[in-house]
Structure formats: C-alpha cells, structure tokens
Amino acid sequence: xxESLSDRFDGILGRLRGKxxxxxxxxxxxxxxxxxALLEADVHLNVVKRFVDRMQARCLEAEVTESLTPGQQVxxxxxxxxxxILGGESLQLSYAQKPPTVVLLAGxxxxxxxxxxxxxxxxxxxxxxxxxLVGADLQRPxxxxxxxxxxxxxxxxxxxxxxxxxxxxxAGLAEARRTGRDVLIVDTAGRLTVDRELxxxxxxxxxxxxxxxxxLVVDAMAGQDAVNTAEAFHATLELDGIILTKLDGDARGxxxxxxxxxxxxxxxxxxxxxKLDDFDQFHPERMAExxxxxxxxxxxxxxAEEVFEQExxxxxxxxxxxxTFTLDDFVDxxxxxxxxxxxxxxVSMMPGVPKEIKDSDIDEREIGKVEAIVLSMTPEERISPDxxxxxxxxxxxxxxxxxxxxxxxxxxxxxxMRKMMKGMAGMGTKAKARKDKGKKPKKGKKxxxxxxxxxxxxxxxxxxxxxxxxxxxxxxxxx
Amino acid sequence: MNATLLIVIFVAVMVSLALLPWAHRTWTTGRKTxxxxxxxxxxxxxxxxxxxxxGLGDNxxxxxxxxxxxxxxxxSMREKLSKARGLISERLGGIRSGSIDVSTWENLEELLILAxxxxxxxxxxxxxxxxxxxxxxVSEGTELLEALKNQMKxxxxxxxxxxxxxxxxxTPVWLFVGVNGVGKTTSIGKIGRRLGDQGLSVLMAAxxxxxxxxxxxxxxxxxxxxxxxxxxxxGADPSSVIYDAVxxxxxxxVDLVLADTAGRLHNKVNLMEELAKVHRVANREPGQVVEVLLVIDATTGxxxxxxxxxxxxxxAVTGVVLTKLDGSAKGxxVFAIERELALPVKLVGLGEGDGDLVxxxxxxxVEALFGDD
Numbered sequence: 103x104x105e106s107l108s109d110r111f112d113g114i115l116g117r118l119r120g121k122x123x124x125x126x127x128x129x130x131x132x133x134x135x136x137x138x139a140l141l142e143a144d145v146h147l148n149v150v151k152r153f154v155d156r157m158q159a160r161c162l163e164a165e166v167t168e169s170l171t172p173g174q175q176v177x178x179x180x181x182x183x184x185x186x187i188l189g190g191e192s193l194q195l196s197y198a199q200k201p202p203t204v205v206l207l208a209g210x211x212x213x214x215x216x217x218x219x220x221x222x223x224x225x226x227x228x229x230x231x232x233x234x235l236v237g238a239d240l241q242r243p244x245x246x247x248x249x250x251x252x253x254x255x256x257x258x259x260x261x262x263x264x265x266x267x268x269x270x271x272x273a274g275l276a277e278a279r280r281t282g283r284d285v286l287i288v289d290t291a292g293r294l295t296v297d298r299e300l301x302x303x304x305x306x307x308x309x310x311x312x313x314x315x316x317x318l319v320v321d322a323m324a325g326q327d328a329v330n331t332a333e334a335f336h337a338t339l340e341l342d343g344i345i346l347t348k349l350d351g352d353a354r355g356x357x358x359x360x361x362x363x364x365x366x367x368x369x370x371x372x373x374x375x376x377k378l379d380d381f382d383q384f385h386p387e388r389m390a391e392x393x394x395x396x397x398x399x400x401x402x403x404x405x406a407e408e409v410f411e412q413e414x415x416x417x418x419x420x421x422x423x424x425x426t427f428t429l430d431d432f433v434d435x436x437x438x439x440x441x442x443x444x445x446x447x448x449v450s451m452m453p454g455v456p457k458e459i460k461d462s463d464i465d466e467r468e469i470g471k472v473e474a475i476v477l478s479m480t481p482e483e484r485i486s487p488d489x490x491x492x493x494x495x496x497x498x499x500x501x502x503x504x505x506x507x508x509x510x511x512x513x514x515x516x517x518x519m520r521k522m523m524k525g526m527a528g529m530g531t532k533a534k535a536r537k538d539k540g541k542k543p544k545k546g547k548k549x550x551x552x553x554x555x556x557x558x559x560x561x562x563x564x565x566x567x568x569x570x571x572x573x574x575x576x577x578x579x580x581x
Numbered sequence: 582m583n584a585t586l587l588i589v590i591f592v593a594v595m596v597s598l599a600l601l602p603w604a605h606r607t608w609t610t611g612r613k614t615x616x617x618x619x620x621x622x623x624x625x626x627x628x629x630x631x632x633x634x635x636g637l638g639d640n641x642x643x644x645x646x647x648x649x650x651x652x653x654x655x656x657s658m659r660e661k662l663s664k665a666r667g668l669i670s671e672r673l674g675g676i677r678s679g680s681i682d683v684s685t686w687e688n689l690e691e692l693l694i695l696a697x698x699x700x701x702x703x704x705x706x707x708x709x710x711x712x713x714x715x716x717x718x719v720s721e722g723t724e725l726l727e728a729l730k731n732q733m734k735x736x737x738x739x740x741x742x743x744x745x746x747x748x749x750x751x752t753p754v755w756l757f758v759g760v761n762g763v764g765k766t767t768s769i770g771k772i773g774r775r776l777g778d779q780g781l782s783v784l785m786a787a788x789x790x791x792x793x794x795x796x797x798x799x800x801x802x803x804x805x806x807x808x809x810x811x812x813x814x815x816g817a818d819p820s821s822v823i824y825d826a827v828x829x830x831x832x833x834x835v836d837l838v839l840a841d842t843a844g845r846l847h848n849k850v851n852l853m854e855e856l857a858k859v860h861r862v863a864n865r866e867p868g869q870v871v872e873v874l875l876v877i878d879a880t881t882g883x884x885x886x887x888x889x890x891x892x893x894x895x896x897a898v899t900g901v902v903l904t905k906l907d908g909s910a911k912g913x914x915v916f917a918i919e920r921e922l923a924l925p926v927k928l929v930g931l932g933e934g935d936g937d938l939v940x941x942x943x944x945x946x947v948e949a950l951f952g953d954d
Contacts, residue, residue, distance in 0.1 A: 138700060141694060141700050142699070142700055142883055143883075144697075144882030144883055144884070147691055147694055147695055210880060210905070210908070211762070211764070211905060211933070212761070212762025212763060212764060212878060212905075213762065214761070214762060241933065242767075242798070242933070243797070243798045243801035243802065244794040244795075244797035244798035244800075244801060245794075245798075247793070247794035247797050247798075248792070248793045248794035248795075248797075248798070249793075250794075251793035251794050252793050294905070294907060294908040294909070295908070295909060296907070296908055296909050321762065321878075321880070323760070323878075323881050323882060323884040323885070324880050324881070324882060325697040325880060325881055325882025325883065325885075325910065325913075325914065326694065326695050326696070326697050326882065326910075327697070327880050327908070327909055327910035327911070328880070328882075330909045330910075331880075331909070348760075348761060348762075348846065350846060350849075351760065351846040351847075351848060351884065352846075352847075352848040352884070352887060353882070353883075353884035353887075354883070354884070356882070357882065376761070376791075376792075
C-alpha cells in the first residue's frame with residue numbers, strides 16, 4: 103500500500119511538533135524523505151540532487167524551522183518550489199504572420215503523438231482556427247488510418263502521401279497554403295534518439311517546413327531515461343514545449359519535472375484520457391502534488407467537492423469550531439460522507455489522521471446505528487442534547503434498536519468532540535497570537551489572545567488540521 | 582468496533598473534508614480568500630466514463646506506409662544494444678577506477694536507480710552485496726561490479742519457457758495485455774513471424790476494438806506473416822471477437838491464437854474488469870489461455886511495477902514481454918518485477934522490424950544494464 107509523503111512526514115517530524123525549532127539534522131532527514139519520494143516518482147537522479155540541495159537551504163529558513171508544524175511546512179515549501187519549476191511561464195501560442203502556423207510533434211514510439219495530434223487539431227478548432235493534419239508517420243502500419251479516423255470525428259482534414267515523410271510534410275504544407283488552412287499539425291513516426299537515421303529524418307522534416315512550434319510528446323509513466331530522450335530531441339529540434347500524456351494513469355509523473363528542468367520549455371498541454379476532449383492546458387500545482395505523492399489527497403478533494411457544497415461545508419465547520427455544532431449537523435455531514443464511498447478508503451487517504459484510526463476497521467453498519475439514534479431524537483433533543491434524561495434515553499434506544507448505554511455513549515463522545523474541536527480552533531489562534539506577540543498568552547486574562555479567540559472563525563488562523571492524538575479521548579467506556 | 586471511535590473518525594473525516602477543498606486552495610495559491618480563486622483544473626479522474634466509440638476505419642486502400650515486405654533480419658541483443666553502449670555514464674568509470682570506497686557504493690546505487698531498478702530493489706540488492714563482498718573480501722571496484730552482476734543474474738528467475746501447447750488438447754491462446762502504447766500489436770506481429778518460421782500456424786485476433794485503426798494495424802502484420810486473421814465489426818465487444826477467433830482457429834485447426842487487446846491503464850476499474858472477462862471468454866471451449874503476456878515498455882519507470890501488480894491480479898500474467906530495449910532506456914523495472922512478483926520476462930523487443938525479437942537472456946540483460954565491454 104502506497105504510503106504518502108504526508109504520512110512519512112507525520113512519522114518523522116510528528117515527534118518534533120511543539121519543539122519550536124528544526125535543527126540541521128532534522129532538515130537533513132526531511133531531505134532524505136524528499137529525495138526518496140522524488141526518486142520513486144521517477145524524477146531523474148541528477149534533477150533530484152539539485153532540487154534537494156536547493157531545498158536544504160530553503161528549509162533552514164525561519165519560515166520552516168519556527169513553524170508549529172515543521173513537517174507540513176517542509177512539504178509546503180517543497181510543493182511550492184516544484185510548482186514553480188513545473189510552471190514558470192506558460193506557453194502563449196501566437197500565430198504566424200503568414201499562415202499556416204506549423205506545429206510539429208515528435209517523440210518516442212507509443213508516447214501518444216497521433217492521438218495528441220488529433221487532440222491538438224480539436225483544440226485549435228475550438229480556438230476558431232482551421233487546422234490541417236499531416237500524417238507523416240509512414241513507418242507504423244495503419245498510422246495514417248488511425249489519424250484519419252480520429253480526424254474524421256472532429257471534421258478536420260488529413261493530408262498524407264506514401265514514400266518519404268519529409269516530402270509528405272512539404273506537400274502537406276503546400277496543401278495547407280493552397281486550401282487556406284491556418285494551422286498545420288504534423289504527426290511524425292515514433293523514433294528512438296539512438297537511431298541516428300531517424301533523428302536525421304526528423305531534423306530534415308523540421309528544416310523542410312520550419313515549424314513555429316515543436317512539441318515533444320512525453321508519456322507520464324516514463325522513467326529515468328526521459329531526460330536522455332528530451333535532451334536528444336531538444337538538441338536536434340529546438341523544442342518549444344512539451345505535451346504530457348496518459349495522465350489518467352497513476353504514474354507519479356516525475357519525468358515531467360526532469361524534462362522541464364532539462365529542456366527549460368513549458369509543459370504546454372496535459373492529455374488525460376483517450377477521448378479527443380481529454381486534453382487541456384497543463385496545471386503545475388496539481389502535477390507538483392502528484393509527483394510528491396499527494397495524489398490521493400487530490401482524489402479525496404475531488405470526491406469531497408462532488409458531495410460537499412463549499413459554503414455549506416464552511417458554515418458547518420464554523421459551527422463546529424464555535425461549539426454550536428448540533429446533532430442535526432452531525433447527521434447531515436454523516437450522510438454526505440457516506441455518499442463519498444467506502445469509508446475506510448477515504449480515511450486512509452486523509453493526511454494527518456493518526457495511524458490507530460487509519461488502521462481500525464470501519465463498520466458501515468455502525469454508521470447506520472449512529473444515524474438511527476440521532477433520528478430517534480426529537481428536534482429539540484438534537485439541538486439541546488442536555489435535556490436527554492433516562493426516560494428519553496430509553497425511548498431513543500428503543501426507537502433506534504440500540505441500548506440506552508449506547509445512546510449515552512454517543513452523546514458523551516459527541517460532547518467531547520465538540521469541546522475538542524473548539525479547542526482546536528483555539529490552538530490555532532493561540533499559535534498566531536504567540537507568533538505575533540512573541541510571548542505566551544497569560545492565563546485567565548481576557549487580553550488580545552481571548553479576543554482573537556472569538557475570531558477563531560477567521561480563516562487566517564487555521565492551518566491544515568491535524569488531529570492532535572494526545573488530545574483525543576480514545577478511552578473505551580466501561581471496558 | 583465501538584461508537585466512540587466511530588464518532589471520532591466521523592468528525593475528523595467531516596471536518597477535514599469540509600476544510601480540505603478550501604484549505605487546499607489556500608495552501609496552494611497562498612492566498613487567504615474563500616473559494617473564488619478556484620482555478621479550472623483539468624480533472625484527473627481515475628474512473629473512466631463510457632468510452633466513446635472511435636470506430637474502426639475502412640480498409641486501407643493505398644499503401645501508405647513504407648514497404649514492409651523486407652526479409653526479417655536476425656538480430657542479436659548485443660548488436661542492437663551497441664547503440665546504447667555509448668551512453669555509459671561516468672559512474673561506471675568511477676567504479677572501475679580502483680579500490681572500493683564510499684563513492685564506489687554510491688556509484689553502484691546510482692547506476693541501478695538510473696536504470697529504473699527502483700529505490701527498494703536497489704537498496705536491497707546493494708545491501709546484500711555489502712554482506713557478500715565483505716565475506717569474500719572483495720577489494721577492487723571492478724571485482725565488486727562483477728560480483729553485483731553475478732548477484733543480479735542469479736536473482737532473475739529461471740523458468741522462461743513459453744507454452745505452445747494446451748495440455749487439454751484445446752486450441753492454445755496467448756493473450757497480450759498492457760497499458761497504452763507499449764507495443765502489444767507490434768509484438769504480436771513479430772511473434773507471429775517467429776512462430777511461422779518455426780512451422781506453426783497462427784491466427785491473430787484483433788481484440789482491440791477500441792482504438793482507431795487498431796484492427797487495420799494488426800491486419801497488416803497478419804498479412805506479412807501469412808497468419809490467419811479475425812476481427813470484429815466497428816466497436817464490437819472484445820470478448821466476442823476473441824471468442825469468434827478461437828472458434829475459427831479450432832475449426833481451421835490452427836496451432837496458436839495470438840490475441841491482441843486494447844491498451845488500458847491499470848487503474849481504470851471498468852477496463853480491468855473488461856479484460857478479466859476477455860480472459861474468461863478466451864479460456865472457454867475450444868480454447869485455452871496458456872500464456873498471458875504483459876507487455877512492458879523499457880522506458881517505463883516505477884509505474885511498471887504497479888502495472889505488473891494490477892494486471893497480474895486481474896488476469897494471472899504468465900510472463901512479460903519487454904519492448905523498446907533497443908533505445909537508451911535500460912528496462913531495469915523488470916528486475917523489480919521479477920523479484921517482487923516472480924513474473925519472468927520471456928521475450929524482448931529490439932525494434933519495429935518483424936525479426937526484432939529475442940528470448941530474454943538474464944546475462945545479456947544485466948551486462949547491458951551496466952554497459953558492455
């Protein structure tokens with residue numbers, strides 16, 4: 103089972119929470135984890151080395167070392183840096199003065215050039231252009247047919263001719279001019295960079311039509327060798343951008359980072375499926391997180407976004423943090439969570455959840471029982487559970503098919519939880535207060551600390567919540 | 582499980598989930614606003630919706646590819662890999678330079694990682710080497726390198742036999758599976774050629790009913806090797822195509838069926854289920870699946886291990902075909918696959934020509950991993 107980077111950090115640096123400062127050896131340990139994560143993500147060894155060296159310095163800065171959650175800070179800083187490297191300036195496509203704008207696609211066999219050519223054609227069409235596709239892959243059986251079939255779906259013409267790819271491309275260019283097409287997309291055969299003859303061929307194709315844009319198509323699952331491939335193509339063709347394909351797989355995609363570092367050109371497009379509309383501009387933040395191994399978190403977020411309404415969720419969270427969270431709210435959220443799917447899966451994806459909870463077996467039937475208990479309460483009881491006495495408890499127990507003991511247990515834990523959540527918000531604000539003031543808040547005084555406390559809802563004060571394991575009451579009742 | 586824990590989990594889940602999208606945005610954009618800085622992100626979904634029918638093209642009317650009828654060239658692994666020799670890194674030189682020190686071990690590790698062997702397998706391999714080399718008192722870098730090679734060669738499992746006959750007397754089927762673009766169809770073409778040369782009659786089944794012109798591509802190969810060929814109609818159910826193919830093979834008394842399938846990413850649940858069905862159907866009277874060959878691209882990184890795991894779980898893979906090893910990539914991932922999953926590499930693809938296929942040889946493979954003298 104894949105262990106996420108956050109997990110690793112929780113492990114190492116969890117010990118350091120509250121320590122106040124990270125030492126150099128702490129940072130070195132963190133860097134080892136980063137190195138491991140990046141290598142497992144297929145980032146090239148040399149790229150990893152350079153990156154980690156840079157990060158080492160950055161992580162010794164106050165921002166990280168004085169953070170209350172140094173582990174998270176390290177991840178955050180690394181994530182930011184990766185995003186910057188992967189992003190940088192995006193490709194601003196500009197069209198040739200004298201049409202057509204020529205776009206050349208190159209890459210290894212099987213990287214996805216033909217499908218990407220068709221996707222590009224569709225994309226250009228959506229930008230109001232009139233593309234022409236050139237089937238210059240005369241090497242692979244039925245390659246041109248494949249392009250023709252795909253092009254047919256988007257009503258884009260394809261030009262091809264047998265014999266010599268260079269001549270075919272030239273003829274394609276002439277055809278584009280003749281028929282007034284303003285974009286020419288050239289699909290070429292896959293080729294190995296060690297094949298001198300074929301590398302000369304693509305150089306010849308490029309020389310013959312002088313492309314405005316040359317894209318290297320890279321498979322997201324590529325390993326260490328991606329760098330060699332990119333360097334060779336860049337040296338031969340002078341690339342303008344990269345198209346990253348098969349991102350719908352679960353490869354971490356470190357090759358993207360390596361290639362970007364080495365070629366220095368933007369990753370222009372991301373291909374996320376086999377359908378022609380599975381093609382979009384590249385988003386560096388998501389890629390950075392994916393490379394770091396936080397892809398699970400992204401899936402979780404997506405699931406959550408599907409089910410939870412942003413405002414609703416924030417309002418519910420607000421109430422929780424203020425201590426005004428009711429049992430009604432609880433049941434609402436419970437149902438939403440259920441809709442997200444298999445609970446144990448979800449819990450395992452969550453960052454910052456203690457191991458004990460992650461490893462425990464979550465019985466979905468228990469969820470039903472808890473829900474039943476709450477539903478057996480009157481609205482009044484749900485808003486003010488304190489009024490629930492023995493007879494009410496008995497009634498609820500009967501109504502839900504449980505026992506009075508269970509009912510009181512639920513109520514007790516719910517209360518504890520409310521207290522704890524309120525305390526969490528308090529923690530965040532106290533931290534900020536301390537940081538801002540540089541001194542500890544005084545006990546019992548209604549000073550700025552308390553005032554800030556009442557503004558606990560203010561989002562600035564909250565970091566990504568980690569459950570404070572020590573603060574949790576995990577004692578089992580009566581056992 | 583008691584309710585206490587349950588509630589704790591629920592609230593944790595609920596709070597984190599509620600906060601997650603907002604927190605995530607804040608975290609990544611560095612701005613402390615509410616959700617209106619929502620960037621339009623390209624959804625990286627892991628569930629595939631129903632596939633759009635791309636259909637199959639018409640029969641290719643003109644010869645729009647290079648003349649494919651050139652005679653097959655027999656090629657040795659050495660010859661083809663000689664091109665990759667030129668890319669031996671300086672690390673090799675560093676290792677061979679003299680006695681063993683810390684940098685020697687670092688260089689060894691790095692060579693393995695650069696070959697896509699992966700961190701776990703690398704550390705494991707090197708740790709074991711440390712122990713054995715100390716015991717046998719290896720002192721020179723060159724010696725150490727040889728010791729490593731020998732260790733790795735012996736790590737690679739030995740049974741690489743391909744099954745040509747179904748014990749039950751049924752029509753044997755080789756099922757080719759793998760992710761997109763690895764070289765399944767081309768491999769079938771080469772294997773068909775080889776089997777034909779060996780005097781066996783072959784039927785190629787165009788089980789890729791999804792990708793545009795996939796059947797045409799396989800048809801071209803069948804044509805070249807003089808193999809029988811069965812395809813389905815546009816967008817047909819792959820299981821039914823395979824079934825028809827096996828029926829045809831049985832009635833025509835063909836020796837072996839080579840069944841192509843559509844490339845599919847292993848994390849796509851419904852596609853993997855589709856593959857499981859194809860396998861079940863192919864295994865029905867009168868056919869028997871005697872080989873499930875997972876095709877892996879030598880340029881693949883660590884994802885290759887995930888691929889192998891998932892495919893093996895779904896369709897009981899019997900062997901690996903490692904393709905595109907004639908490039909600069911070392912294909913080290915198969916070392917990890919063999920070690921962790923005991924899946925033997927049976928065949929190696931060394932080019933796009935129909936003769937560019939060899940049996941996997943651990944010695945050549947390991948030698949090539951570290952360059953060749």
